[in-house]
Amino acid sequence: MSIPTTPINSPYKKTSTLVSVPAYVNASPSRLQSLYSDFSRKKQSDPASYQANIEWWRKSLENYVYDGHQRSHRLVLQAEKTLVDNYRIERVGKPIGLGAVVAELVTPPSPSSLPVLFPVATFLSLPNSIYSSKSKPSYLAAVPKFVLSYVVAKPLWWALEQVGVVGEDSLASSISSVFSSSSTSKSDTTWYGDYVFLDLLERAGENVLEKQAVKATTASDALYTFEGFRQEFSDCFGSTDGATNSMMSELDMKVLLEYLERDKEAIVVDAGIVKFLGTVGLMERDSEITAVDRGILELKTAVEGLHTQVDGIHKRIEQRTSEASEALRQKRKGLAMSYLRSRKQLEDLLTKRLGALDNLEGTLIRVEAAAGDVEILKSYSTSTTTLRAILSHPSLQRDSIEKTMEAMAEATADAKEIDQAMRIGGDVALGVDDVVDDTEIEAELAGLIRDAEQHAKGQQEEKELKDLRTRMEELNAPSNMETSQPRPESTREAVAAQ
Known part of the structure; x- marks a missing residue:
């Protein structure tokens, strides 16, 4: 077999x-x-x-x-x-x-x-x-x-x-x-x-949160429809080897959303809307889906839909151009004209869709900016309330501060007295009879300075006297030489007399 x-x-x-x-x-x-x-x-x-x-x-x-x-x-x-x-x-x-x-x-x-x-x-x-x-x-x-x-x-x-x-x-x-x-x-x-x-x-779940943390910059980035969530995060799963469809299944999405909301507390889900919690910059997101969130998501969905339409119109225009060229190559002028008219209509539709897209994108940007301003003002208000609560603490009142500073000064003085007493007690324990007075030390120091100055002055006077003697000896040296050697005229007269 x-x-x-x-x-x-x-x-x-x-x-x-x-x-x-x-x-x-x-x-x-x-x-x-x-x-x-x-x-x-x-x-x-x-x-x-x-x-x-x-x-x-x-x-x-x-x-x-x-x-x-x-x-x-x-x-x-x-x-x-x-x-x-x-x-x-x-x-x-x-x-x-x-x-x-x-x-x-x-x-x-x-x-x-x-x-x-x-x-x-x-x-x-x-x-x-x-x-x-x-x-x-x-x-x-x-x-x-x-x-x-x-x-x-x-x-x-x-x-x-x-x-x-x-x-x-x-x-x-x-x-x-x-x-x-x-x-x-x-x-x-x-x-x-x-x-x-x-x-x-x-x-x-970790892959989804990491991807979301990288892309989350505006309020609309934190909001998804179920279909948008599936499209955005289907690549956060494991290997797709052997899989013919890489799109997240509805059951996988349901389990994942439950895990992220209940077990990780990272999202909020309500009526087909998914909202990621956390912060954008320094702004904390609300832990519930508000009417503003729904409005932003509707604008975001409309913008994404228009982008899809624009891409589709571009492909159809390219297709009509290719079909018109093929018809002309086959010398079918009427069919080519039909394709060109269709392309013209698509180009007009594309212009309208691009205008609508610009308007919606501008509106979305302004709405996101206004929502961001609201969150910033909420942060300001929270910070102000927190600061006032701290400053209203009884320990920060003027009377309390003065009492605290006075108590600190008294404690410091007491500490100095205790330190001085401990030093005196230490000297007594070591056998020191009396504490040396600073005035005596200063007088002794002054006496040492005077002695040093007198010693230096004596050495200077001795050096000057020695120098004077040396100069006197140098001045007396030529006189001695003249008395010991005869003058030339006297020598000649003596020779002549002989």
């Missing part, structure tokens, strides 16, 4: 020479045998293997939704026959333990944690934030009944079998078989339904 081959364009890939699996399945053939079996009993007999299988299925189902293999929702898992069929693998079959997987993922791992999956109906009906402790009882009360079969009843019957309380020959065997075979039965559809992947929802 020949083994069927997988087409090149198939969403399946080969993991071995014998088994072809979908792209969102990543496991060896031997591993698939365990994953596709009814492993719910392993929760008690082999908890490590059970948790490993549950974690594998969590990642696989999350990738299945994230990558758009459902063709519609990218936040909500549609647990139904189509899901089971899409996971069918040749030579392995269909997964028969998906009911137990869904039941496990719907159940919170601990009282303080959140489940991986939320039933859509339960998620949308919770009155409080899913992160609030008040939501825990409401969620547990709304857990689908089939969860009890997988999470409570089956492990209980397994434990009873182990201790021999129940068994094949017992009267309770018929009851036990209901639970033990519920997940393997092909007719079991109690776990079918729509479930929100919390992790995907949180990621999508």
Whole structure:
């Protein structure tokens, strides 16, 4: 018997020479045998293997939704026959333990944690934030009944079998078989339904808020219709590989809006209008949708509609021009004239639409400016009220200020007295008899200065006397030389006499 081959364009890939699996399945053939079996009993007999299988299925189902293999929702898992069929693998079959997987993922791992999956109906009906402790009882009360079969009843019957309380020959065997075979039965559809992947929802919510924070500059940027919201934020979801339609589904939008409004408190939704809260510049947005918001959104929608019309008219004009050229090329003058007349009419319509667009855009800018001025004046008023409230505090009254300053001066003087007393006490403790008077120190310093000056003056006088003696000696030196050497005339006279 020949083994069927997988087409090149198939969403399946080969993991071995014998088994072809979908792209969102990543496991060896031997591993698939365990994953596709009814492993719910392993929760008690082999908890490590059970948790490993549950974690594998969590990642696989999350990738299945994230990558758009459902063709519609990218936040909500549609647990139904189509899901089971899409996971069918040749030579392995269909997964028969998906009911137990869904039941496990719907159940919170601990009282303080959140489940991986939320039933859509339960998620949308919770009155409080899913992160609030008040939501825990409401969620547990709304857990689908089939969860009890997988999470409570089956492990209980397994434990009873182990201790021999129940068994094949017992009267309770018929009851036990209901639970033990519920997940393997092909007719079991109690776990079918729509479930929100919390992790995907949180990621999508963060992406939406980040994108909105970048573009929010005016009042109209914070307002959307449902259709405008879907068009603007459809690219904030995960991968679109394999998805034929990247537009956000209505169910995804409903879940996302509920999450952003109730759990993140980032938006307000009312009568088909979505308003992002927060601030624009220094202005705080109202936490409700006002008549001004509705008017601004209507203008914004009209401007967007006119932009769409203008783009469409431009395309039609280009089409008429191309058709007229083609008609002339075929020497069909009458048809070409018809196309040109149609183009002329479209050009006139374009002129009117552009005029209307200019008027509406100008009006929208003025309305946004006026709304901004109102918010600024509200900020001024709030600041003034706050400042007056602070200044009216009793501690800032003149009498109170004077009393406070006087008390501070007295406290400072007391501190100086205490410091001086502590210094005197310290001197006494160190054996110092008396405190040295500053006048005595100054007199002693003056005496030292006088001594230094007299010493310097004496040295100066001695130096001057020495210099004087040196100059006197220099002046007396030529006289001595004249008396010791005879004059030339006397010498000649003595020689002649001889």
